[in-house]
Amino acid sequence: KGVALTNFPLVPPRFNGQSRKIEARRVLDWFQQAWAMWVAQAGIWTGITLVFLIIILALPFIPLLGFLIAPLLAPVLLAGMQYANQKASREETLQIDDLFVGFKQKTGDLLLLGLLCMLTSLLITLLTKAFGVSSLLAGVWLLVSGVPGGGAMLLSGILLTLLITL
Secondary structure, three states, X not given: OOOOOOOOOOOOOOOXXXXXXXXXXXXXXXXXXXXXXXXXXXXXXXXXXXXXHHHHHHHHHOOOOHHHHHHHHHHHHHHHHHHHHHHHHOOOOOOHHHHXXXXXXXXXXXXXXXXXXXXXXXXXXHHHHHHHHHHHHHHHHHHHHOOOOHHHHHHHHHHHHHHHHO
């Protein structure tokens, strides 16, 4: 089964509604455990990650709908990654199929999460584009009116709009 994961997983105390502090050096324990989990089944972890990346990076290239499908499916596939993490923490053998467990369990909830993330991203994009366009229009108006600083406002609007578009 590979490397034994001593003291794994780090079980947090039960949440009682109060915030709690941990020592910053605990993050090193988490990285050490993550590394031990990866080393125990490095080949399959690499395979799962590559399949995940290929799917997520290839979906946007599907004409018309690809850019909509990728954010919808991301939570479904990430649920599979989390499932693989749980299996690894129990020192069970991983399989590439673990990546697709989100298609078998709670698929509707995961797709809804993807839809909410996509809509939130769209709203943020629209708001930032509106801000960029309004800066651009205000700059044009100030420039035409001869108000000092109009050119700077126009330039900032152009740069902001270009930055958001990229």
